[in-house]
Amino acid sequence: MTGTRFDVDDPAVTRFELVREGARRDGVEIVHYEPRFPIPGTKAERRVERTVAMMFLLAGGAATAFLVAYIWWPYQYEAGANLTKLYTPVLGLTLALTLAGISFGVIIWAKRLLPHEVAVEKRHVGGSPADERKLTAASLVNIVDETDVARRPLLKFAVVAGLLPVGAVAVVPLVGGLLKNPHNPDALLHTGFAPGVRLVRKDMSPIRPEDVSVGGVETVFPGIPGGTTNEYADSPTLLFHLRDEDAAAAARSANADPVNKDSMYLNFVAYSKICTHAGCPASLYEQQTHKLLCPCHQSQFKVTENARPVFGPATRPLPMLPITVDADGFFAAKSDYKVPIGPGFWERS
């Protein structure tokens, strides 16, 4: 280091010079340092001080308001339009003012009261010094020599052969524990419906044909324990009561399809509610155009044509549930769905 040595203990050295020297030793040169208000006590300076003070006081006032509101403002649920609906907005406003006050105070202080400075820091150019590199490289390469693996092929083989299964041991319990066979039991191919299972409403009550309006649709579930819950999330079904001419068209399409043959009952047809694209309930029924729209990605299915997709990203028709009416006059499934319901997957043929 050239030049006069900086004497830290020299009593003539000012604090700023200490700061500057400290920065210098850290590779930073303070090239410009100028107080905002070289003459203290000017009106302009006092004005800025007052602004900053006001900001902090505003923050304090708003914080107090927040505390008061938090403790005493009514918040328990009450229907309609009342003060409880303002609890969260009041908290938000007071907290926002508090934080904004602190923010403005600090930033105005930094921008207008703190001295203006320009500092320059040196960057490292290139990598570490060449001698450091050489030393580190030598240390690293030496590890290989020290372990002498090149000269001990038996060790080399043993380490690799031994550690490989150990690596698997770390991973396998987590994966193995989580792993669950989707085909045993084969939930993907079965729903809650089976021969004779009744179609029921959400409240588990069975349905007669005269309980569904012409031109209407009803969401139905399998009449088994838990059939209406998420335990059977693949089972929700839409039961349609079509008008005569529409039912005739639907029957023509159904009977022309080897899978859907004889699945309708009179003017009633039942399709899976679970969209074959991504699994949302495809339940927007346009009664006059007989289109079923799924709200998630806008797939549209034609109810009078085996629910085949006519728009959107879905590629497979909604499966039809074969239905009939049992001895007591209630709707029942003739069998489970004949194809897997819901979105496609690799092994779905």
Add this chain to the structure above:
Amino acid sequence: MSAKRRRKFDLKAVPGSVAGRLDDDLHIASPLRKIMNKVFPDHWSFLLGEIALWSFVILLLTGTFLTFFFDPSMEEVVYNGSYVPLRGVTMSRAFESSLEISFDVRGGLFIRQMHHWSALIFMAGIIVHMFRTFFTGAFRRPRELNWIIGVMLFWLGFTEGFAGYSLPDDALSGTGLRIANAIVMSVPVIGSWAASSLFGGEFPGTVIVPRLYILHVLLVPAILVALITAHLVLLLLQKHTQWPGPGRTNHNVVGERMVPRYAAKMGGFFMMVFAVTALMGGLFQINPIWLFGPYEASVVSAASQPDWYVMFLDGSTRLFPAWEIRAFGYTVPPLFWPTVMLPGILTVLPALYPYIEARFVKDKSVHHLLQRPRDVPTRTALGAMAIAFYVVLLLSGGNDVIADKFDISLNATTWMGRIGLLLLPPLAFWAVYRICLGLQQHDREVLAHGVETGIIRRLPDGRFVEIHQPLSAKELEYAGWAVPKKMNRLGALVPTVRGFFFPLEKPAPTPVSPAPQRQAIESAEEIESRH
């Protein structure tokens, strides 16, 4: 027994002795000063990443509060709480505890809303910061690693947000989980196994919410903290990039030291991010789960979308045509491409972009100086293309809301999205490329011919000419930083009158050449004498 000696307790010496003790034990004097003296360049766009950083802190704080009240169990209960319209309804404990937070915990709804808004702001901050870094070339060597960490932070934030809003098990997020299940199932070969393993069986099962909970409060935050720390440490070690300008080279950083100025600005900005979050958390309702109801497989609402940072994938799913691959008894469903393949490409391609660009531009040198977007028209145009692509997907994610409120046919919006996705990016590329070239040309024109003064003179032969103020007697070369284009940037006009309610100083008299020194006007005596 000697007389009691009272040791005088010297308060003023306490900080010194504490600091001395700390340094004796830990040796921190030099490292501490080194960090305090680190220089940060001063530009507004360098603060955008802090939007994400401070939002993360707010998420940790508000999230911790929520964990004291939330129960991730999917066990079914019958609600009997204070929200009347849901009394008697069967729901999971997760949904019930979310309702309790919203209606029965004092301030619970406020904290919940702050948490959710903060998550949206976090992702928005990442995106604007990412684009700033991209368009200014800050990702170039030696910062490729930090860029890759950034891309990972985006996708981790994405996952964390998705897991977070799926925790209340409401109808909207439950529908999202259904779609997520279908997405996992759509992966070839392993799809159904992966979905079944994740959900513990068939959808929905009873373990997905508790598993997402652990992911959301422990695993992903831990990884996020580690990666954010790495991101900041790399920034500290490599020092921040800076704009070219007077005194700035590739071998220095010009700005202000961390303590106190920069730290004060950071702290103040943290408060502002918190203030905006609090404002939105209180004044704007978000995720009203009590209106959605609990998740049931047979229930869905019109206008179902994921949160905005996931919405672009909803858009890609809506736009993708009904193309399914069926061969040899196996299926690749149409859901696979827009939801698995596309995010895969959108992870790998951006992550590798620094290396790809370096290859193409044949540039292996180290860069600490930023580039103005206009000076790299190809990159800027590529970025514009990416933004156009992303915005079309984002808008398509909400196409049913747009169709309903603007009276456009839903089917038509789907087609508009499909066609727009193919047409708009190349159009954006071309348009932005030309704009960059135009801006570059204007810079050089001003350097060559001077600044337009706005003074029109009529020549004797009848022509009108505008007088230009040359910037220098010699020829100037473009140096990579902003060229002054207006007279007031040259200091050639009167200083603007500063002050909000009253002027801080009287405006100077009519300008003379050379312009009066700033120093003279702002001298204390003049200010004193005028007031």
Add this chain to the structure above:
Amino acid sequence: MSSEGPERRGPAPRRRSRLRRRVGAAGRLLAALALAGGLYAGFAPGAAAEDDPQLSPAAQDGKRLFDTSCISCHGRNAQGVEGRGPSLIGVGSAAVEFQVTSGRMPLAAQGAQAERKPPVFNNEQAQQIGQFIQELGGGPQIPDGDLRARDEDAIARGGELFRVNCASCHAFSSGGGALSSGKSAPAMREATERQIYAAMLTGPQSMPVFGDNQLTPEEKRDIIAYVQDLKEDKDPGGYGLGRYGPVTEGLAVFLVGMVALVLTTLWIAGKS
């Protein structure tokens, strides 16, 4: 007249005979008209139910309104006109009241669907037209009494029914949603209780029919209780952003949050 001889008398008798001739001709004309009119009135069939004694007075008023505003698309006897309007036989007064009080009918122009607009007829007139259609062809009617269930569990029951049957088209907020090809399920913001009941009962346009066999009147009252509560219950979390969900929330993040924060960065730090 017949007593008059062939030879002419002086001017006075000529004047008197011309006058008498004319009076006589007028009298014959009047008699002939009276005879013809009387025969016609007696034997011609009655005009199109103008004064049909089978319709009630309300229905007659309704018929008058119908004849001026509706027959061009729905036909003289509400049997429908090909390509313009469907038959109204059997739709009932409920459907008429829904369509007319919400202003959808009379239709302004053919389009993807009829939209709510300022009604042309007031409630009384709408009910009269409804009564006419009811008496013409029968059909479902809006019941009397309170259409909104008032017991304390009604809102919760209605909510469950609403979420399964209605939310998929009308959205969880009852704010409406898009259907395919330009159609939409409308927002229920302005719908009255009678209109909501009638819509469920009759299934207008694309809406499925929820007859009383499928959704009992009690269940319909529960749903109406829920919908009205939805509208009356203010959002506890602040401004609801239209209750659209993530779309408007995302918009708010950028338009409010990010604008404020980026402006703050511009204020804090410098520009190049």
